[in-house]
Amino acid sequence: MKTAMIVDDEVVVVRAMKKRVNWEKFGISKVYEANSMKQAIEIFRKTEIDILFCDIEMPEGSGLELFEWVKEYFPYVECIYVTCHPDFEYIRKAMRLGSFDYLLKPIDYEELHEVLGKAVQRADANMLVKEHVHQRARKYFNDESGPTHSSSDVVEKIKEYVKEHIQEEISMGDIAEVVYLNPQYMVRLFKKKEGISILEYITNARVKMASDLLRETDYSIYQVASLVGYFNYSYFSRVFKKIIGKSPQEYKKGMR
Structure with a gap:
């Protein structure tokens, strides 16, 4: 069985969707409610959600921001936007994030059932991905x-x-x-x-360790290069000189 969540700052919309959709028909055993991005994230942290219905325009965090967060941790979640904004820019951003579909308010429930059925089918195909990702996400949040x-x-x-x-x-x-x-x-x-980027940090850390080894040990420059993760000597020399201002040879010679 699957779960769904409806996120909308309009409480009446959430209640209407919960009441008028035949969730069990689609194998959905539980439907969670949230009225803000913050509430939705708290639910995601504690339970598994398969299908997300989300308004775009909400205070304290838009539906687009919420789904961007969801995609970081739970990429298997199928998102269906429910919005009163038939604006192309909103829709384009939603689709770029990978949303499954969108519905316009007032909601056509026949259309909603059709879209939900397709989303559930795709969610079924994502079960293996879901199991792997959810284990990692749960471990992270705990x-x-x-x-x-x-x-x-x-x-x-x-x-x-x-x-x-x-x-x-x-x-x-x-x-x-x-x-x-x-x-x-x-x-x-x-x-x-x-x-700075992680790659820049790694490079700086390697060059810093290399300079320490050149200054404090009798290792050859080739040995030092390999000890800090560089197996291409000429590339190591170029990187070292770019950061330190001297080649490894010049630096080692100056330490004597």
Whole structure:
């Protein structure tokens, strides 16, 4: 059985939809209600939602913003917008986010049943994706590093991961698995918090470690390059000089 949620700041609209739609006919056992983006997110954090009906224009966070958040954590959710704005720009943004369809107010319930039936069929096809993604999302929301804590905690976990894997090839997907975030969202969060991209941070961390090794050990430049994750010597030299202002050879010589 599936679940659905109706998000609309107009309580009368939510109640009418709950009453007039034959949810059980579509295999939907529970329909949740929310009157704001904040309320909807709280429900998503605690339970599984398959189908989302959402108004576009709402105070304290639009339906477009809500679905953008949903797609970060629960990409399997099928979203149907219910709006009184037949404006092309709204619809274009909704479709760009990957919404399943949209309905105009006042609601034509025959059309709603038709759209819901198709959305349920697509939700059935997403079951395997749902199981995998939901496990990760639940772990993230229940973990102490989840949204109950600040973005600083996530950034620190990223930095810790980079430090521990500095000798290896580091991918955004690997880091995202550790912090339980969508890679694109993780990259934006890090840059907003730190002012540089994760890739820039990794490069700076590698060059900083390389300079320390060149200054404090007798390792050859080739050894140092491999110890900080660079296996192409010439590329390492170019990156090092760009950041430090000297080639590894010049830097090592100046330390004597």
